[in-house]
Amino acid sequence: MDLDVFVIGGVGIDTIVRVPALPLPGQETIPVQPVETYVGHTGHGVVLGCHRLGLHPGLADVIGDDAEGWRIRRAYEELGLPLTIAVHPSGTRRSVNLVSPDGNRVSLYDRRHPPGMRVDPNLWRGRVEQARHVHVSIMDFARRALPDVLAADCSLSTDLHDWDGDNEYHRDFAQCADIVFVSTSALRDKAIDWIFASGRAEVVIAMAGADGSYVHVRGEEPVHLPAIDIPGRPVVDTNGAGDAYVAAFLTTWLDGRSYYEAAEAGTIAGAWACGSRGTHTDLITAEQLMLLRR
Template sequence: MKNIFVIGGASYNSVITLDEFPEAIPQTIHNCDFNETIGNTGAGKALAFSKLGFYTTFHSLIGNDSFGEKVMSYLQEPTLNFINDIDKKGTERHLNIMNNKGERISIFMNPSSDVPDIDYSKFEKEVLKASFIVVNIANYCRNILPICKQLNKEVWTDLHDYDGKNQYHQDFIDAATYTFLSSDNLSDYKSFMEEQIANGKKLVVCTHGKGGATAYTINQEWIEVPIIENYTMINTNGAGDSFFAGFLYGFSNGYDIKKCMQYGTITAGLCIESEMITGNRLSKILIEEEFSKYYIK
């Protein structure tokens, strides 16, 4: 069992699903699908990793409140060790408005603190023993990047909907050896990917929602993988994080990049069939069965 350390991103979210986003006019909407659940990029990755057989240590901020207790109640996987610091602002909360295309409007009702009072030296032992380090782009996480560099540990990061110019992301871009992002706000994503490999990164992977995913490797090779159409979309929250986890599952087993992307495609597909931020049925056994079903002829 491989150790993985994930830092940053846990919230308790309200999720509203409508057929279409409402028009920007005063109105009353009488019916919607609604649920509340754990959310955010760190929690999504950590839950997926633990279901895929990694011994996962996950750090995030939560409040000393009922929402923090609810977040912890979801992080009870047998191989998931959740460690936290208390955020004086309370537990992070989002309102996600979804439409039937899987698109999302996310409103941060209570963002986490940008600069919490944390002793970062306590993470050194976790970073040292981990085979993989995943640093999410919550602001407080940038302070662990010098520790990773000092300990000569490679960093995996997810830039999400980076637009190619926002300086907020630069510390994470500079520190990462393996970079993931989406093309939502970056139409010229290939130029960015080429630039990252030219700057010494080992791999860049860009997801495109229904358009599949693209990888650019250290060998300057482009690899494209489409989605699997058979998965029925219920909720797209967490799909990118599940793709990330499935990819790293394949990578940890020594598979080639295309095969890793195929595993990511499976875990993302299983995720969108669930109202949770990971697939309800996700496991090592299931994704191997799904891989045989879709990719072994």
């Protein structure tokens, strides 16, 4: 296999604004700390997290012929990681993330790509067949890669983020994946039951922020893993914590460990990510993860 993990969709530019409180105070002008920008978004976080943990990942996505797109290209050249791109006139996705002093955030996500956007399937074809595992982000164009991934000899995961359990947009991603990650922030009762009943998932990981995560393995009772504190790394920024969890989970599971061991690794990696400012600026390494698992 050429790639350990191939990620389809989910790179862009994050602008981080550190605000005095969330929700914002009701005033016209709010002084903030220096505003920073980073190559970020969910797919990139999974790629970079897997890379830091010793895997060989790659990414395919749609970007623009703009300054943000060229910044992404340079970043992947510097990392030495495969990047397959399609260029679209709508440009490179961006988000503005407001971060409070306790590390919590609100993300203002840029939906510049038009609904129903189609790209040449050669964006992912050829790579999918060479990958051990494919992670499909919930970009609209990426859903058209699902049949090709299912036809290939690899496993498939997706992150539904703040799906409520009803929104039709997320359903085919949920039905096609072997491993489903989802936030509990908006998740309604019976949504996980629906994923198991309607799809092929063997495990659903419900990530609950400060409450940890819940591991739902098909046919078994769910297991709660509480969040952890890492000595010397207080929470300063929750941006990218879920992506770090996903990367460590996939890396550990692909190493032949159980879903529960993979979730334990994800818990540690997510907590580690919360201890650094910005998006994906200091993701955990394999050595650091090994020391913290002892």
